[in-house]
Amino acid sequence: MNKKPFITLDQVKEIEKKYPTPFHIYDEKGFMDNAKKVNEAFSWNKGFREYFAVKATPNPFIIRKLKEVGCGVDCSSYTELMIADKLGFRGDEIMFSSNETPKGEFAYCNNLGGIINLDDITLIEQMEEECGIPETVSCRYNPGGVFEVCNGIMDNPGEAKYGMTPEQITEAFRILKAKGVKRFGIHAFLASNTVTNEYYPMLAKTIFELAVQLKKETGADIRFINLSGGVGIPYTPEQTPNDIMAIGEGVRKVYEEILTPEGMDNVAIYTEMGRFMMGPYGALITKAVHEKHTYKDYIGVDACAANLMRPAMYGAYHHITILGKEEAVCDHIYDIVGSLCENNDKFAIDRNLPEIAMGDFIYIHDAGAHGFSMGYNYNGRLRSAELLLKEDGTVELIRRAETPKDYFATFDFCDIMK
Numbered sequence: 001m002n003k004k005p006f007i008t009l010d011q012v013k014e015i016e017k018k019y020p021t022p023f024h025i026y027d028e029k030g031f032m033d034n035a036k037k038v039n040e041a042f043s044w045n046k047g048f049r050e051y052f053a054v055k056a057t058p059n060p061f062i063i064r065k066l067k068e069v070g071c072g073v074d075c076s077s078y079t080e081l082m083i084a085d086k087l088g089f090r091g092d093e094i095m096f097s098s099n100e101t102p103k104g105e106f107a108y109c110n111n112l113g114g115i116i117n118l119d120d121i122t123l124i125e126q127m128e129e130e131c132g133i134p135e136t137v138s139c140r141y142n143p144g145g146v147f148e149v150c151n152g153i154m155d156n157p158g159e160a161k162y163g164m165t166p167e168q169i170t171e172a173f174r175i176l177k178a179k180g181v182k183r184f185g186i187h188a189f190l191a192s193n194t195v196t197n198e199y200y201p202m203l204a205k206t207i208f209e210l211a212v213q214l215k216k217e218t219g220a221d222i223r224f225i226n227l228s229g230g231v232g233i234p235y236t237p238e239q240t241p242n243d244i245m246a247i248g249e250g251v252r253k254v255y256e257e258i259l260t261p262e263g264m265d266n267v268a269i270y271t272e273m274g275r276f277m278m279g280p281y282g283a284l285i286t287k288a289v290h291e292k293h294t295y296k297d298y299i300g301v302d303a304c305a306a307n308l309m310r311p312a313m314y315g316a317y318h319h320i321t322i323l324g325k326e327e328a329v330c331d332h333i334y335d336i337v338g339s340l341c342e343n344n345d346k347f348a349i350d351r352n353l354p355e356i357a358m359g360d361f362i363y364i365h366d367a368g369a370h371g372f373s374m375g376y377n378y379n380g381r382l383r384s385a386e387l388l389l390k391e392d393g394t395v396e397l398i399r400r401a402e403t404p405k406d407y408f409a410t411f412d413f414c415d416i417m418k
Contacts, residue, residue, distance in 0.1 A: 002319075002326065003237050005283065005363045006030055007389060009324040012285055012361050015387065015395055021361070022286040022303035023401070024372045025387040026062060030281035031368070032391070035069045038277070041248030045255070047268025051095045053229055054080040056274025056369035057282070059386055060087055061398035066277070074272040075114075078105050085112055095226065095272065097140065097187065099162060106130040117187050117226070121164055121172045128179070138185030138226065139164060139172050141210060157190045166210070173218040185224040185270075186211055193232030193275060195239050201250030203227055204269075208258040215264065226270040227251070233279040235317050235366050242276065275369040282368020284308050284384075288360045297334050299356050304338025305345045306381040308367050309374045312344040319365040320348055328354035336362065340379050372399075377407060 006027040015025075035050070042048040051074040052066050058080060063073060064087050072093040073084045084094050094114030098105060101123060109116055110131035117138040118124065127133070142163030157163075164172060173184060188207050191199060204227060211222050234241050251269065259267055284307055290300035310316040320336060322328070330352040338345040347364060356362075375383040382402035387395050408417045 003321065003365050005321050005323065005326075005365070006281070007283070007285075007363070009361060011389075012323055012363075015285075016361075019385050019387060019395075019397065019401075021384075022284060022301070022307050023385045023387055024282055024284055024307070024367060025389055025395070026057075026278070026368055026398075027281040027389050028065065029389075029391045031062070031278055032065060032069065034281065035066055035071060035277060037244055038271070038273070039070060041244045042251070042269055042271070044248070044252045045269045047224065047266075049093075049268070049270050050277070051226070051270055051272040052277055053272045053274030054083060055373060057278045057371075058083060058373050059398055061388060061396070062278070063087060071277075074274075075109070078102070078108060081105065081108050081112065081114070084114070089114075092136070095138070095270070097228075097272070101126065104130065110134055115185065117185070118172065119162060119164075121168045121175075124172060124175055124179075133176070133179045133181060135181060136183040136185070136223070137176050137181045138187050138224070139169050139176075141166075141169050141186055141188040141207065143188075143190070143206060143210075160189075162189060163187075169210075170214060170217055173214055173220045177218055177220055182221060183223045184214075184220045185226060186214070186222065187226040187228055189228040189230060191230045194230050195232045195234055195242060197243050197246045197250060199230060200227055200247045201254050203230070204251045204254045205258065208254060211264065211267070212258065212262050215262070222264065222267060224268040224270050226272065228271070229273050229275065231271075231273050231276040233275055233366060235319065237319055244276070278368040279366050279370075280368060282366075282371055284364040284367040284371060286362050286364065288356050288358050288362060291356070291358065296350075297332065299334045299336050301336060301338060301347070301362055303347075303364075303384070304340045304379075304381055305342065306338075306340065306375055306378060307384050308347070308364060308371050309376065310370060311347050312342065313374070318347060318367065320351060320353060321363040321365065322354050322356055323361040323363050325354040325360070330354055332356070340381065342378070377402075380407060382407060 051072040053074045074095045075081045091113035096109040097117040099119040106127045107130040140163040286301040286303035292298040305312040336348040385401040386399035388398045411417045
C-alpha cells in the first residue's frame with residue numbers, strides 16, 4: 001500500500017530552482033478543508049472551538065489561516081503566547097496550557113485575556129501572585145492508572161507528568177471558587193496519537209462524569225470541557241484514518257447521556273488537535289546525495305534529524321515516496337540516513353523502496369505536525385525553509401532557511417564569532 005503525495009515531481013523541480021532542498025512544505029487546501037470538517041463534526045455544540053496546538057506547527061502564516069475558520073490557539077510558552085499576541089488572538093481565543101510554568105507567563109496570558117489552564121494545584125498561588133485570580137480558570141485532570149478502549153491499552157496517564165488527581169482537582173475548584181473564580185473549565189489528555197474513533201468519546205465520558213461530580217461537590221459553574229489532543233493520524237499506509245464525523249457524533253451521544261440530564265447542556269466542548277489538524281498536510285522534501293554499501297545499503301539525503309527528529313527520537317515511522325517513482329516496484333531495501341554524527345539519524349530502516357538514484361527527490365510524509373517544530377541545531381546543522389502550497393497552486397515562503405548568522409546570533413554580545 002502507498003500514500004499519495006500532495007505535490008508532484010514536476011512541482012518540486014520547479015520549487016527547487018528557488019528554494020533548495022531540504023524544505024518543509026504544507027498543503028493549504030488540505031489543512032483548511034480538514035479544519036472546516038472538524039468544525040462541522042462538532043457543530044452540534046454551540047460553543048465548540050478548536051484550539052490549535054501551536055507547538056505542533058508554530059508558524060504564524062499557518063496559524064493565521066486557521067484563525068480564518070474560527071480556530072483559537074493552545075499555547076504552552078511565552079513565545080507561543082507572543083505568536084498569539086502578534087496575530088491578534090485575544091480573550092477566550094487563547095488557551096494557555098503550560099507545566100512547570102516560568103515566572104511571568106501567567107501574567108502575559110492574563111494581559112491578553114486568555115484562559116489559564118492550571119496543570120497543578122500549587123500553581124494557584126503562583127498565578128495569584130502574578131496576575132490575581134481571573135474570573136475564568138481551567139484545571140487539568142489526570143485520573144491515573146491506564147486508559148483502555150475495547151482493543152486494548154491506549155496509554156498510561158499514571159506515568160504522565162500532567163494534570164491533577166481527582167482529589168486535587170476537587171480541592172483546586174473549591175479554592176478557586178472561594179477566591180472568586182466564576183467560570184470553570186476542565187481539561188484532560190490521556191493518550192497520544194490514537195487511531196481509533198473510540199478515544200474521544202471514551203475520554204469525554206471520563207471528563208463529563210467528573211464535571212457532574214465537581215458541580216455537585218463544589219457548586220462550580222463549569223462552562224467548558226477541553227478534550228485536548230490525542231486524535232491521531234495513520235502514519236503507516238495500512239492504518240485506517242480516524243473519521244472525525246464519527247468521533248464528533250460519538251462525543252455528542254455521551255454529552256446527551258451524561259451532561260444533558262444534569263442540566264449541563266450549555267457546556268462548550270473544546271479540542272486542541274495539532275497532529276490531526278496539520279500532520280498529513282505537511283511533508284519534508286529532501287534529495288538523495290550519497291549512497292553507501294557496507295553491511296547494509298544506505299542512501300544519504302540532504303536532510304537530517306535536525307529537520308525531522310521523530311524517527312530518531314521515537315523510532316517513529318514516516319512513509320517515504322520517491323517522487324516520480326510512485327508506481328515503481330519496491331525491490332530494494334535501504335536505510336535512509338542523514339548527516340548527523342548520531343547512528344539514530346535515520347528516516348527509515350530496512351525500508352522496501354524503488355531503486356534510488358542520486359538526485360532523486362524523496363518525499364517524507366506526515367511531517368506537518370511536530371516536524372519542523374522539534375528541529376534543533378546539533379552538529380551545527382541549520383533548519384530548513386518552510387513553504388506553503390497555496391490553494392491556487394502557487395508556493396509561498398513562510399519561513400526562510402536558517403543561515404550561519406542565525407546559528408551564531410546568540411554570540412552577538414561579543415566579537416568572538418565576528
